Amino acid sequence: MYGGGNTFEGIKTDSIAQEDPIRLAEFEARIERGEKIEPTDWMPALYRKQLIRMIEQHAHSEIIGALPEGTWITRAPGFKRKISLMAKVQDEVGHGQLLYSAAETLGKTREEMIDDLISGKSKYSNIFNYPAFTWADSCFISWLVDAGAIVNQLANAKGSYGPYCRALDRICAEESFHLKYGHHCVIYLATGTQKQRDMFQEAINRWWKPMMHFFGPSDKISAHTEVLMRWKVKMSSNDDMRNQFLDMYVPKIWELGFTIPDENLKKNTETGRWEYTEPDWEEFKRVINGDGPCNKERLEVRRIAEERGRWVRQALKKAQTQYTVPLA
Amino acid sequence: MNETALKELLYKIADDQLILGHRNSEWTGFGPLLEEDIAFSSMAQDKVGQSYALYQMLQTLSEKDPDTVAFMRNSDQFHNSILVELPNGEYDFSLIRHFLYDTAEAIRFEMLSESSYQPLADISKKIRAELRYHTLHANTWVKQLGSATEESISRLQRSLDLAMPYALGMFEESPYEKELISSKIFGGEKELKDRWVKKVETIIAQTQLNLPDWKTLQPVTGGRAGKHSEYLQPLLDEMSEVFKIDPTAEW
Numbered sequence A: 001m002y003g004g005g006n007t008f009e010g011i012k013t014d015s016i017a018q019e020d021p022i023r024l025a026e027f028e029a030r031i032e033r034g035e036k037i038e039p040t041d042w043m044p045a046l047y048r049k050q051l052i053r054m055i056e057q058h059a060h061s062e063i064i065g066a067l068p069e070g071t072w073i074t075r076a077p078g079f080k081r082k083i084s085l086m087a088k089v090q091d092e093v094g095h096g097q098l099l100y101s102a103a104e105t106l107g108k109t110r111e112e113m114i115d116d117l118i119s120g121k122s123k124y125s126n127i128f129n130y131p132a133f134t135w136a137d138s139c140f141i142s143w144l145v146d147a148g149a150i151v152n153q154l155a156n157a158k159g160s161y162g163p164y165c166r167a168l169d170r171i172c173a174e175e176s177f178h179l180k181y182g183h184h185c186v187i188y189l190a191t192g193t194q195k196q197r198d199m200f201q202e203a204i205n206r207w208w209k210p211m212m213h214f215f216g217p218s219d220k221i222s223a224h225t226e227v228l229m230r231w232k233v234k235m236s237s238n239d240d241m242r243n244q245f246l247d248m249y250v251p252k253i254w255e256l257g258f259t260i261p262d263e264n265l266k267k268n269t270e271t272g273r274w275e276y277t278e279p280d281w282e283e284f285k286r287v288i289n290g291d292g293p294c295n296k297e298r299l300e301v302r303r304i305a306e307e308r309g310r311w312v313r314q315a316l317k318k319a320q321t322q323y324t325v326p327l328a
Numbered sequence B: 001m002n003e004t005a006l007k008e009l010l011y012k013i014a015d016d017q018l019i020l021g022h023r024n025s026e027w028t029g030f031g032p033l034l035e036e037d038i039a040f041s042s043m044a045q046d047k048v049g050q051s052y053a054l055y056q057m058l059q060t061l062s063e064k065d066p067d068t069v070a071f072m073r074n075s076d077q078f079h080n081s082i083l084v085e086l087p088n089g090e091y092d093f094s095l096i097r098h099f100l101y102d103t104a105e106a107i108r109f110e111m112l113s114e115s116s117y118q119p120l121a122d123i124s125k126k127i128r129a130e131l132r133y134h135t136l137h138a139n140t141w142v143k144q145l146g147s148a149t150e151e152s153i154s155r156l157q158r159s160l161d162l163a164m165p166y167a168l169g170m171f172e173e174s175p176y177e178k179e180l181i182s183s184k185i186f187g188g189e190k191e192l193k194d195r196w197v198k199k200v201e202t203i204i205a206q207t208q209l210n211l212p213d214w215k216t217l218q219p220v221t222g223g224r225a226g227k228h229s230e231y232l233q234p235l236l237d238e239m240s241e242v243f244k245i246d247p248t249a250e251w
Helices: A021-032 A045-070 A079-104 A110-119 A135-156 A162-190 A194-213 A226-230 A238-255 A281-291 A295-316 B003-025 B034-060 B066-072 B091-112 B118-145 B150-171 B177-182 B189-204 B232-239
Strands: none
Touching (some): A045 A079, A045 A135, A079 A110, A079 A135, A079 A162, A079 B034, A079 B066, A110 A295, A135 A194, A135 A238, A162 A194, A281 A295, A295 B150, B003 B232, B034 B066, B034 B091, B034 B118, B091 B118, B091 B150, B091 B189, B118 B189, B150 B189
């Protein structure tokens, strides 16, 4: 987990006109050739800004995403699940650490990023503003939200910024274990007692809407991102990623005998694309801007953790300590 | 070999590891820095895994399977020390408890790696290797925070004073102490405690913290006999919440 659903808001491209045209052309030619951009290389200001925003959002999603699943660590049924879930959520926090470091190579410190998270200035994946009521919800997250994130992250791993791509390669390798873990949990629910099956069906009913929102607004209404595509910051359109996810996972969900709460959901055999009821994008916007079921709680937890831990971080600093950008 | 004595020993060690592992895992997502979330989670995984291995050993001695033993007992059937069941509190308390506890466990498993009960000796060698990192972590942080800022020193001191009577409760003797020692299954709580005191003194001497007077301290005991604080049962209720929806189901 937990990247994905990056909220590419409308961007101002005016600054590109102020870049040195020769350097800009060289930069674009390098990307065109498939080269990676490294932290000390020249880059347009807009490229730097967008990457910081994207990597930072991804990092926040990892540590906020650890909260809904984390609450199930202490309740996981049996040793096998308890130990696996601990390891899984630990991975997610580790991904956060890795991604904050990748973003730091672009000039924003981890502290600044976390301050922006807590103040609401920077966003995280919308899906974690919904509550995980039952064990089955945590299984849904581990299997399907992680699956969605992998679709997104595999695409982004082919992007142009070296440190982010390298972080994503490592993250994707770990995610594949999460997917197996989540799928395994769901199979046990699916083949278990009626109560267990009902639990997972209810989880699908609750989580389908946020899952459809996960990949971000439909291409028809998304902000124009041509320049970000050209610079290989954004690698795939929201609708393409959503379609890829549906293609891979809807058949698996149906195969296990569960239903999906969208009567219009079907694959158009002529176009090869999935058709579905258009998600409520007004709700998506409302939730991402702070008015979801759990936004306040999630940020409050993060804020308290930061405040309670401040004395520890201060005690680690020495007068002569200087800020060091992490290795890329 | 006195099997009852052996089982009692295994239960208390396994229960300690399980309950503290559970507490450590509660830091996931809440640590003072991401690196500490990750460290406490690693230690939690080790400890819960070690408890699992010890419960498996108990199963070979005709006890129930590990899931049933861990998830279906009530607090009065648990033999852990009260120290490990106390809530995490602030980071200073969790750190001090981790230091006091793991210093003891590292010595305990070192002693047990000489046990006359071979399966226990074998597994203790493995656990000892894992615990080396736990004590390294604890010592590093106690030395750092115990000599850093006024606030960090006073916080650690307060937690040290608070935790110490409970820490002494770890060494509450078993009714089978003599049999365990004479049959060379375990060297006994007395020897463990003496070695622990020396080790704790060595580390604390490298900080600006002060140890309480050992002579006047009253150990908080009872845990080994199933008499616990009010904090254990709610922890167990939470741990078994899903499992008990249907204990016969496979999850």
